[in-house]
Amino acid sequence: MLVPTLFIAVLGLLVGSFAAVLAYRIPIGESPWTGRSHCDSCGETVAAYDNIPLVSWLLLRGKCRHCGTPIPARYPLTELVVAAGFAGSYLAFEDDGWAWVALGCVFIAMLATITLTDLEDRIIPNVVLGPAAIIGIALVAAADTGELPGHLIAAAIAGGFLLVVTFLYPRGMGMGDVKLAAVMGIYLGRAVAPALLIGFAAGALFGIGLIARHGSSARKMKVPFGPFLALGAVIALFWGDDMVDWYLDSFFD
Numbered sequence: 001m002l003v004p005t006l007f008i009a010v011l012g013l014l015v016g017s018f019a020a021v022l023a024y025r026i027p028i029g030e031s032p033w034t035g036r037s038h039c040d041s042c043g044e045t046v047a048a049y050d051n052i053p054l055v056s057w058l059l060l061r062g063k064c065r066h067c068g069t070p071i072p073a074r075y076p077l078t079e080l081v082v083a084a085g086f087a088g089s090y091l092a093f094e095d096d097g098w099a100w101v102a103l104g105c106v107f108i109a110m111l112a113t114i115t116l117t118d119l120e121d122r123i124i125p126n127v128v129l130g131p132a133a134i135i136g137i138a139l140v141a142a143a144d145t146g147e148l149p150g151h152l153i154a155a156a157i158a159g160g161f162l163l164v165v166t167f168l169y170p171r172g173m174g175m176g177d178v179k180l181a182a183v184m185g186i187y188l189g190r191a192v193a194p195a196l197l198i199g200f201a202a203g204a205l206f207g208i209g210l211i212a213r214h215g216s217s218a219r220k221m222k223v224p225f226g227p228f229l230a231l232g233a234v235i236a237l238f239w240g241d242d243m244v245d246w247y248l249d250s251f252f253d
């Protein structure tokens, strides 16, 4: 158990590192497949030994080797979170089969990527959501074909719900959030319901906090909603089905 968990956690570090590269390059139109990473400030190419996930950031104490410009902590944090998500998916879904484990891992990697792009550039790119949707459908089909219709219905309902909210409250959300909710439905099935609930609750709490701190000027601040949806999605990936069962047992028995 320990060795495969560690192996998959290391894989998660590498994928988390790639997610950060994707999130950085997609909005500026650079290919993630070609060219080495370089420092934003001095333009020096990042050497392979300075590009080891997590380790290099710690050894360099979070600064570029050449010019000393700080490297944002969100990069190693992303690597850590994805690694934890990979290990968690393995431990939680291993008994159900490899396709469920893969589904959890791909979902975590996608959520990490769109969280970064939404925080940095206020976009949730189609080039991430599209492939994620296709891979999600394939993996659900591989895991349990009988569950696919339910997951597709969940995707339609979640996307439709967000679409209505976007029409009612156009300043708060965009089409990226609508498409993200639909993709979450593909991966989570009925557990997308608690995911959206948690996402909206977290977003509302954050908004109340902003207003408490900054008063009426908080209304003009643009806060991306994707990261809150992603937070709800991660929680629902691991505990969403239990939440739905608890709800159904409590109120419909």
Ligand SMILES: [Zn+2]
Pocket (backbone or CB within 6 Å): 039, 040, 041, 042, 043, 044, 064, 065, 066, 067, 068, 069
């Ligand atoms: Zn530099």
